[in-house]
Amino acid sequence: MKKYLPLLILPLLLLVSCKKAAEGESSKTITVGFSQIGAESDWRKASTLSIKEEAKKRGIELKFSDAQQKQENQLKAIRAFIAQGVDVIALAPVVTTGWDDVLKEARAANIPVILIDRRVDVSEDGLYACYIGADCTEEGRKAGRWLIENVGKQAGIAELVGTVGSGPAVERKKGFEEAIKGEPGLKIIKSQSGDFTRSQGKEVMEQFLKSPERDQINVLYAHNDDMALGAIQAIEEAGKKPGKDIVIISCDGVKEIFRQILAGKANCTVECNPMVGPYLFDVVETYMRGETIPPRVIPHEDVFDAKNITQEVIDGRSY
Numbered sequence: 001m002k003k004y005l006p007l008l009i010l011p012l013l014l015l016v017s018c019k020k021a022a023e024g025e026s027s028k029t030i031t032v033g034f035s036q037i038g039a040e041s042d043w044r045k046a047s048t049l050s051i052k053e054e055a056k057k058r059g060i061e062l063k064f065s066d067a068q069q070k071q072e073n074q075l076k077a078i079r080a081f082i083a084q085g086v087d088v089i090a091l092a093p094v095v096t097t098g099w100d101d102v103l104k105e106a107r108a109a110n111i112p113v114i115l116i117d118r119r120v121d122v123s124e125d126g127l128y129a130c131y132i133g134a135d136c137t138e139e140g141r142k143a144g145r146w147l148i149e150n151v152g153k154q155a156g157i158a159e160l161v162g163t164v165g166s167g168p169a170v171e172r173k174k175g176f177e178e179a180i181k182g183e184p185g186l187k188i189i190k191s192q193s194g195d196f197t198r199s200q201g202k203e204v205m206e207q208f209l210k211s212p213e214r215d216q217i218n219v220l221y222a223h224n225d226d227m228a229l230g231a232i233q234a235i236e237e238a239g240k241k242p243g244k245d246i247v248i249i250s251c252d253g254v255k256e257i258f259r260q261i262l263a264g265k266a267n268c269t270v271e272c273n274p275m276v277g278p279y280l281f282d283v284v285e286t287y288m289r290g291e292t293i294p295p296r297v298i299p300h301e302d303v304f305d306a307k308n309i310t311q312e313v314i315d316g317r318s319y
């Protein structure tokens, strides 16, 4: 029995560390420090807005910091939040590694960290309290399955990868490769990062279309809609028809890609839900009430293509 004791105690410690003694603090304004990645995509802007609006609605004080896609800025922001003694820290981590030290500092200060939208790789359990975000590997699989079902078993694929070292870039690649691995006729012939931005998506697609393999490319898989939108421009400028000569599959589900799908210039988007404000502050308020918070929250997501996109659907979406 003795050798199992540490295994039994560890989960208990984790649960205890994620709970707060709420007595006597119910009337105090809750303060949350939020380190956001940047404003690199329409998805990101929607996520920022969702969090700001929800904090306002609930009367929660939000200290917002934009890291401009740089981890060093996020580390500084988290340390500042710790120094200010916020109740909770929310972090959308730009990359997966390099967080151990700062998360240990937050834990030593008894401030729980809630991860939003991207995961981290850490050396021990209990360094963050909860992770709210999509299953990006499954998003990659959905994109791969859509390709097989709608395009077939023969294609030359160009891949626009997200930010190097970020969770969604690694996972969307992995899931997609997993889904197509049984189909030897589906080949990824080009793969490069466009850093999740429209401008770099365009630039990298231009290079793909000048490469010796250019005539073999008939599918583009972009890890986000913004890079796909940049690529659409590059494809048109190269004299080809996006959505027809090159089938376009991406992830996120922002309004602009919906419009392009409706216009026949893009083909499929795998939704990734950026409206995380309500999920985040539900968890924050649960913690502040002294209740146990869930370790993982996965928002609901769909797949969209010409079969289910209408102008009404576009008008009904908030991002």
Ligand code: GYE
Pocket: 040, 041, 042, 043, 044, 117, 118, 168, 196, 223, 224, 225, 226, 251, 252, 272
């Ligand atoms: O797909 C992309 C953004 O982390 C899931 O980051 C998020 C990704 C999203 O910039 O557009």
